[in-house]
Each structure stands twice: as structure tokens, then as C-alpha cells.
Amino acid sequence: xxxxxxxxxxxxxxxxxxxxxxxxxxxxxxxxxxxxxxxxxxxxxxxxxxxxxxxxxxxxxxxxxxxxxxxxxxxxxxxxxxxxxxxxxxxxxxxxxxxxxxxxxxxxxxxx
Numbered sequence: 001x002x003x004x005x006x007x008x009x010x011x012x013x014x015x016x017x018x019x020x021x022x023x024x025x026x027x028x029x030x031x032x033x034x035x036x037x038x039x040x041x042x043x044x045x046x047x048x049x050x051x052x053x054x055x056x057x058x059x060x061x062x063x064x065x066x067x068x069x070x071x072x073x074x075x076x077x078x079x080x081x082x083x084x085x086x087x088x089x090x091x092x093x094x095x096x097x098x099x100x101x102x103x104x105x106x107x108x109x110x111x112x
Contacts, residue, residue: 014072017079021069024083028062051100061086 004023008016035058039049052058068082 012076012080014076014079017072017076018069021065021072021079021083024086025062025065025069028058028065032058032062047100047104057089057094061089064089 004016004020008020010016035048035052035055039046042048064082064086068079071082072079
């Protein structure tokens with residue numbers, strides 16, 4: 001990732017922007033694979049699955065990255081805008097895990 005970031009910083013040409021998008025896409029795919037692996041190991045009633053729900057952010061991000069990669073062939077700034085859009089989407093706090101933990105937390109017990 002640092003190499004492609006530095007390469008893209010040198011010139012906003014189609015190839016560096018596409019390679020940067022490919023790195024982002026692969027990172028997003030790795031996140032989805034990890035998430036699916038955890039759910040598969042824990043089963044269909046997995047707490048992770050219940051906490052994440054449909055996981056719209058996780059599913060739409062790779063699609064936006066793919067659009068950015070393809071779009072950078074037409075106009076480099078389209079690709080950059082797509083990558084910034086995903087960053088903004090993930091900057092919005094995601095409270096699903098927090099809500100799940102709060103709902104399933106056992107009340108504290110008093111110890112003598």
C-alpha cells in the first residue's frame with residue numbers, strides 16, 4: 001500500500017490510480033473473507049453475524065472500489081472520488097457491534 005500511495009502521489013495517471021484501487025479492493029475482499037470465515041466457524045447463529053446484520057458498508061465498499069478502478073480509465077478523478085467516497089462511508093461511526101454487546105451484556109453482579 002505505501003508503494004502505490006507514493007506512486008499515485010507522484011502522478012495522477014490512470015495506471016497508478018487503478019493499482020491503488022486494486023489494493024483497496026483486495027483489502028476490502030480480505031475483510032469480507034475474514035468476516036465470512038468467522039461466521040462459518042461459529043455457525044448461522046454467530047454473534048458476529050447477528051451484530052453485523054446485512055453489513056451494507058462491507059458489501060458496497062468493494063463494488064465502489066471496482067467502479068473506481070473501471071472509472072479511472074475514463075477519468076482519473078472519478079476513481080479518486082470513488083475511493084474518497086468509501087473513506088467517507090467508513091468515517092461515519094458504525095455502532096452495530098456496540099449495540100449488540102449492550103443488548104447481550106449480562107448485568108454486573110455485586111461481590112461481597
